[in-house]
Amino acid sequence: MDQKTPIAPPCSVPEDPKRQAILAAAFEVFVTYGFRRSSMEDIARAANMSRPALYLHFRNKEDMFRSLVEGYYDGASAAMAEALAGQGTPEEVLLAAFRAKDTEAMSTLLASPHGAELLDPRATSSGDLIEAGEARLRAHLADWLRAGQGAGRFAEGIVEDPDALAGAMLAALKGLKVPGTPMETYRSGQEQLARLFGRALTPG
């Protein structure tokens, strides 16, 4: 090959730009008004198109929200896997992996007055997608823990149950993600946890 191979998109179907533009508009509307108070009318206006045209792409606002959630987890999962494949001390690799989950969209959600509603799995009937997405992130982290323990890169006996350990780490990270928390406090907490977890894994 004398030409650079194009980078493959995260999913096999080429993304429809119109669809992407609608989702970007829907995200803006949800963040501004909250999920319950947003209407298809609001989203059509933000996307600069008619309501009937909007319905050619999405059944309803739940459908859009679900697409946004799926898109978030596709991106976060790929970025996290890439970070975990990188070089560095356990602390460095973990910090990179934790940061990989923080897309710009998540920062916007945290700063939104509607963050609590938008991050509440019950409020938007996308609990199943969130659960599946979190399981993908957990699996990446568990794989890294398992491989590192197998290769003798970690302290003796610290990784007894890679799945449970990965679950506890991600739950801990989520504990930092309280709506209204200043981004700076959140990032500092994330660094503290990466340091604690990384040091704990590092052989004495």
Next chain:
Amino acid sequence: MDQKTPIAPPCSVPEDPKRQAILAAAFEVFVTYGFRRSSMEDIARAANMSRPALYLHFRNKEDMFRSLVEGYYDGASAAMAEALAGQGTPEEVLLAAFRAKDTEAMSTLLASPHGAELLDPRATSSGDLIEAGEARLRAHLADWLRAGQGAGRFAEGIVEDPDALAGAMLAALKGLKVPGTPMETYRSGQEQLARLFGRALTPG
């Protein structure tokens, strides 16, 4: 003094047994029906007394909820301080301190279908008390980290900012406390975090 000094109660006013009985009844009612759907009538019935008699002790259900929150933090704070004054490896002391926060009431809340509402600071207008209570717990943990670092009991450079570190640890613990989580999963997560934090603090 030829007699044993009586153990001082956590607050200076002796606890009124009638008041305590009402609070126990109110807690049962909140856990069963949720906060919004509970009425003074429900609580009076559970406490086996008349509604007018109930009003001699508490202004309204918010007042009862606030008393329950205060009672929880008085107990958790005292138990946590005692655990942190104990002997053991950092891992052992942290696990004891983390467990000290888990009163039986908290287990009941986690198992309640109304746990999400009851643990939501905005749902019950006791956000100020929760914030003050969490700050007390954080201060105990920060004091322990500061003292241990000062005495050279911890690994070099791990405790840079005791307050921020204590905050991150408690936020991480809170991340495990998702309503609906089986108690067993919660306890396992707590042990994992105590182990990770404890090992990170232990000099190499």
